[in-house]
Amino acid sequence: MQARHIDNGYRLTYYAEQSIVCCIECGTVGKVENEHQYRIESERKVWCAKFVCKHCQLSLVKNEDQADWVGQCNLIGDCPCSFCGTQLTANEEIISSYKQALPSTIAIDCSNCGKTNTVPVERANKYQRYDARLAIDADFGFLFSYKYPADLAKFGHLIRTI
Structure with missing residues (x-):
């Protein structure tokens, strides 16, 4: 008897072999190619993905390394208030991390004493802001191409070139 499927929180597009996305550099349509690689020495499965834009040559890779x-x-970050000692927690959302210098500190007002403190922050986990409800690629964070208004000429070109 086959074991039941356990929902691990990923939507089905996470397991797609190809995803049609819009390049963040030039806005043209491209594809993310995914593949499983099996490591014999460690006997485990590794999910790899790559994206190369045919228009601007932007190249991205996702693998073990x-x-x-x-x-x-x-x-995210946390530290005690430098005035009263209350624990402060920083959690700030950055809209896009591409070609943007991310700040290393964030100014936060203490809820206890009201003084402004500087909290050191760092990027969250590896899937930085992946939300299954957003129309984004799970590997790199690209917007899916269907997120944009339909243009038949654009999609006709897509079918011929990809």
Whole structure:
């Protein structure tokens, strides 16, 4: 008897072999190619993905060693208030992390004493701001191409070139 499927929180597009996305650099339509690679020495499955834009040559890779992310990300951090000692927690959403210098500190007002403190922050986890409800690619954070208004000439070109 086959075991039941356990929902691990990923939507079906996470397991797609190809995703049609819009390049964040030039806005043209491209594809993310995904593949499983089996590591014999460790006997485990590794999910790899790559994106190369045919228009602007933007190249991104996701594998064991490297995980490029161009979508939204969260910055998190915590430290005690320098005036009263209350624990402060920073959680700030950055709209896009592509070609944007992320701040290393965030100014937060203490809820106890009202003084402004500087909290050191760092990027959250590897899937920076992946939300299954958003129309984004799970590997790099690109917007799916169907997120934009339909243009038949654009999709006709897509079918011929991809």
